[in-house]
Amino acid sequence: MNTKKIIDEKDLQTAFAIRKKVFIEEQKVPEEYEFDEFDTLDAACDHILVYYNDQPVGTGRLRVVDGNGKLERICILIEFRQFGLGKVIIQRLEEIALEKGLTKSKLNAQSYAEGFYEKLGYKREGEEFMDCGIPHILMKKQFNKA
Numbered sequence: 001m002n003t004k005k006i007i008d009e010k011d012l013q014t015a016f017a018i019r020k021k022v023f024i025e026e027q028k029v030p031e032e033y034e035f036d037e038f039d040t041l042d043a044a045c046d047h048i049l050v051y052y053n054d055q056p057v058g059t060g061r062l063r064v065v066d067g068n069g070k071l072e073r074i075c076i077l078i079e080f081r082q083f084g085l086g087k088v089i090i091q092r093l094e095e096i097a098l099e100k101g102l103t104k105s106k107l108n109a110q111s112y113a114e115g116f117y118e119k120l121g122y123k124r125e126g127e128e129f130m131d132c133g134i135p136h137i138l139m140k141k142q143f144n145k146a
Contacts, residue, residue: 001050001051001052001083001084001085001088002050002051003048003049003050003051003088003089003092004048004049004051005046005047005048005096006041006046006047006048006049007041008041009041011047011049011056012039012040012041012047014049014056014059015047015048015049015056015059015061016035016039018049018056018057018058018059018075018076018077019034019035019059019073019075020034021077022075022076022077022078023073023075026078027132027134028133029132029133029134030132033132034073038061038063038072044063045061045062045063046061046062046093046096047059047060047061048060048061048089048092048093048096050076050085050088050089050092052080052083052085057076057077057080057085058074058075058076058077058080058085058086058088058089059073059074059075059089060072060073060074060075060089060090060092060093061073061093062093062096062097064100064102065106067102067104068102068104068105068106068140069093069094069096069097069100069102069104069105069106070105070106070107071090071093071094071105071106071107072107072108074086074089074090074093074107076089086116087120090117090120091120093105094141094143097143098143102143103142103143104140104141104142104143105140105141105143106138106139106140106141107122107138107139108131108136108137108138108139109122109136109137109138109139110134110135110136111128111134111135111136111137112135114137114139117139118139120141121141122139122140122141123139123140123141124137124138124139125137125138125139125140126138
């Protein structure tokens with residue numbers, strides 16, 4: 001298991017293919033809601049891939065929003081979800097946030113995954129809301145100073 005920060009269009013397209021398979025095909029999110037203006041290689045976002053046996057199987061991205069690292073578009077192909085790769089993605093995105101000097105992160109978790117994020121130090125904030133027909137909750141984390 002390893003991660004790679006995306007720096008070229010080929011890897012970005014690989015990440016998009018994973019997101020399409022998970023969010024659009026599996027979870028039925030409309031394509032026009034899945035891809036947005038932050039899906040570029042410029043400084044607005046950091047995108048990563050996670051690998052299992054040298055195969056790209058998951059992705060995520062980090063944006064800076066209101067001084068917080070916002071973790072987004074986190075997904076893993078269904079057949080690779082039992083290997084702890086979600087934790088690897090979160091940890092790498094948090095490392096990137098720390099490299100940027102950020103002290104907090106937040107994410108809109110699909111509600112079924114609340115326990116997963118709690119184990120990684122995230123705390124629920126506010127009420128459940130719907131996004132693309134899927135229940136979500138806002139979760140936040142304060143990074144420990146090293």
